[in-house]
Amino acid sequence: MPIRVLDATVAAQIAAGEVIERPASVVRELVENALDAGARRIAVEARGGGLREIRVQDDGCGIPADEVELAFARHATSKLSSADDLWSITTLGFRGEALPSIAAVAQVICITRAANADVGVELRIAGGEVQAIMPRGCSPGTTISVRNLFYNTPVRREFLRSDATESAAITAVVTQYALAYPEVRFSLSIDGRVTLQTSGNGDLRAATIEIYGLDVARQLLAVDAAAGEGIDYVHVSGLVSPPGLTRSSRAAIHLFVNRRAIQPRGQIAIVLEEAYHTLLMKGRHPMAILNIDVHPAAVDVNVHPTKSEVKFRNTTQVMSVLGRAVRAALLESGVRPWEEAGIPASLDTAQRRFELRRLGTSSHESAWDTPPWMSVSDEPGSASAPTGGWRDEGQSGAWQREPVTPPAAPPMVQTSKLPPLRIIGQIAQSYIVAESPDGMYLIDQHAAHERITYERLMVQRGAGVIESQELLIPQVVDLPPTAQNLLLAAADRLAEWGFVIEPFGRSLRVRAIPATLYPGDLATALLEIADHLSGRGGTTPHEWREAMLITLSCHTSVRAGQTLSFDEMRGLVMQLEQCASPRTCPHGRPTMILLTTTQIERQFGRIT
Ligand code: ADP
Ligand code: MG
Numbered sequence: 001m002p003i004r005v006l007d008a009t010v011a012a013q014i015a016a017g018e019v020i021e022r023p024a025s026v027v028r029e030l031v032e033n034a035l036d037a038g039a040r041r042i043a044v045e046a047r048g049g050g051l052r053e054i055r056v057q058d059d060g061c062g063i064p065a066d067e068v069e070l071a072f073a074r075h076a077t078s079k080l081s082s083a084d085d086l087w088s089i090t091t092l093g094f095r096g097e098a099l100p101s102i103a104a105v106a107q108v109i110c111i112t113r114a115a116n117a118d119v120g121v122e123l124r125i126a127g128g129e130v131q132a133i134m135p136r137g138c139s140p141g142t143t144i145s146v147r148n149l150f151y152n153t154p155v156r157r158e159f160l161r162s163d164a165t166e167s168a169a170i171t172a173v174v175t176q177y178a179l180a181y182p183e184v185r186f187s188l189s190i191d192g193r194v195t196l197q198t199s200g201n202g203d204l205r206a207a208t209i210e211i212y213g214l215d216v217a218r219q220l221l222a223v224d225a226a227a228g229e230g231i232d233y234v235h236v237s238g239l240v241s242p243p244g245l246t247r248s249s250r251a252a253i254h255l256f257v258n259r260r261a262i263q264p265r266g267q268i269a270i271v272l273e274e275a276y277h278t279l280l281m282k283g284r285h286p287m288a289i290l291n292i293d294v295h296p297a298a299v300d301v302n303v304h305p306t307k308s309e310v311k312f313r314n315t316t317q318v319m320s321v322l323g324r325a326v327r328a329a330l331l332e333s334g335v336r337p338w339e340e341a342g343i344p345a346s347l348d349t350a351q352r353r354f355e356l357r358r359l360g361t362s363s364h365e366s367a368w369d370t371p372p373w374m375s376v377s378d379e380p381g382s383a384s385a386p387t388g389g390w391r392d393e394g395q396s397g398a399w400q401r402e403p404v405t406p407p408a409a410p411p412m413v414q415t416s417k418l419p420p421l422r423i424i425g426q427i428a429q430s431y432i433v434a435e436s437p438d439g440m441y442l443i444d445q446h447a448a449h450e451r452i453t454y455e456r457l458m459v460q461r462g463a464g465v466i467e468s469q470e471l472l473i474p475q476v477v478d479l480p481p482t483a484q485n486l487l488l489a490a491a492d493r494l495a496e497w498g499f500v501i502e503p504f505g506r507s508l509r510v511r512a513i514p515a516t517l518y519p520g521d522l523a524t525a526l527l528e529i530a531d532h533l534s535g536r537g538g539t540t541p542h543e544w545r546e547a548m549l550i551t552l553s554c555h556t557s558v559r560a561g562q563t564l565s566f567d568e569m570r571g572l573v574m575q576l577e578q579c580a581s582p583r584t585c586p587h588g589r590p591t592m593i594l595l596t597t598t599q600i601e602r603q604f605g606r607i608t
Helices: 008-019 023-036 065-071 083-087 098-104 154-158 163-180 204-219 266-274 315-332 349-358 445-463 481-489 491-495 519-533 541-554 566-577 597-603
Strands: 041-047 053-058 107-113 120-126 129-136 141-147 185-190 193-197 221-227 234-240 253-257 260-262 288-294 422-427 431-436 439-444 468-477 500-504 507-514 592-596
Touching (some): 023 098, 023 141, 023 163, 041 163, 098 107, 163 204, 204 234, 253 266, 266 288, 266 315, 445 566, 468 500, 468 519, 481 507, 519 541, 592 597
Antiparallel strands (some): 107 141, 221 234, 431 439, 439 592, 468 507
């Protein structure tokens, strides 16, 4: 084919694709424009996942009638005048690309009135073509309505996810800005339902309450630290979670640079999480709402079409202030690794470290997972084991081995992949000690219960009936709007897993839960499920099913730090014996470790 210059419409559509990936991008651009216009109130409405309509109304400075058409021209901006300005950007927008890009792929109506104008103006533009422009009475400010997004680019439309997922992405954008600008009053309505509203009173914690609920917001720790001057100035401020309050994803990490939202990825996220040092469990993430203020010339925001990544002039300095700021907040709040985990301060360092590892709060556990002298045997139960010769001694906890005589109690089920186990007792309120013909077993009670629950749920799911338990008093759960909307949109799929949920004002009400779920973990479990629904970790039916099985088995009633009676321990071990893979938990960690008689004898120097 000969080389040709693309016609203007096609070129505009291609360019639009870079800026406008999905409905949430439109919301982001329009909200940024409203903020740049100095708005104190911003109302966002979305219908049909934002494809049918997105409407953003602000009370900002408005666009003068004779400039409104220009605002929709490519590279038209009131925010930059020379190339030098690019090195000190103080507005969220600067490229003059958003409005033309949106207008290239949708039907747009812009109604605006500049603060000093008597009357406003209405501009209609679709597929990049101006269709009408006329005077119009309206209050000062700007309302932009974007209808039938991607109507003329069907391929782009096909790449979009469900309406619920797109609505969730829109909610996430509005949430970001509501947190970055607590002095602006935000409201969001999705398909006619108000899902988010902040007061705009300027208090970050108040805005956080609106989004994460009072319980969470009041636990967050204030962060505030500054260093340097002039171009080296760095100020980190906001809120972070104490170590006990964690999430299974980084969805609750909100990071801003000069109040511009950036992705919680890369070095910034790593530095933030490292500030928690050993306080975070593997796979858990803190919550954070942090703004990093730097000199406008010390940051390059022009590295990504959606402006969601930035480059610092002095990254090392920024990272060090960030790390120090978060650590200081954790320390000032009196959080100490050992106290947080409920370990007495009287223990010496080595003991504390041991306790922390025992509680699983260390990220460097490997050395303790399998001490050199213990091994997890994968062999099936020893064939020579005297069936029935090992019987639980009840509360007496006697250590002697019983003579091999037929027991009065029915023999233990021997279908399992485990040797017969005689329960001796519990240590550290977390591990069951049991004796078997091949030595001594330590069974992690929580991991064991996870395995049992996982397999039970798998069977129930296979049969199509997850055992559900109706709550006597339906529980109202306050979750971030994004999570809530995803869950409500998936109510049918959740019903298959034993959850009965419904909208309740701006919250969510739970009427029934899977019978295996520990009610105290309800909110955490729902948040994790919302994460799965948002597509993290895959979206095939198989991945969804696996994610649900793991989440639900994770939140069972038997936990570490809980005293178990002999009956409970016996019940647990018997159920574990019925499992197809009793030796690992669903995450792949061992449920038990074995110290063989030979190993014990070697430790005592009886054999070499
Ligand atoms: P940019 O924000 O990069 O300047 P846009 O295409 O988003 O580019 O907007 C073009 C121009 O239109 C802006 O520079 C601004 O002057 C004007 N504008 C857009 N939205 C608004 C608004 N909500 N209020 C006032 N002016 C606006
Ligand atoms: Mg803009």
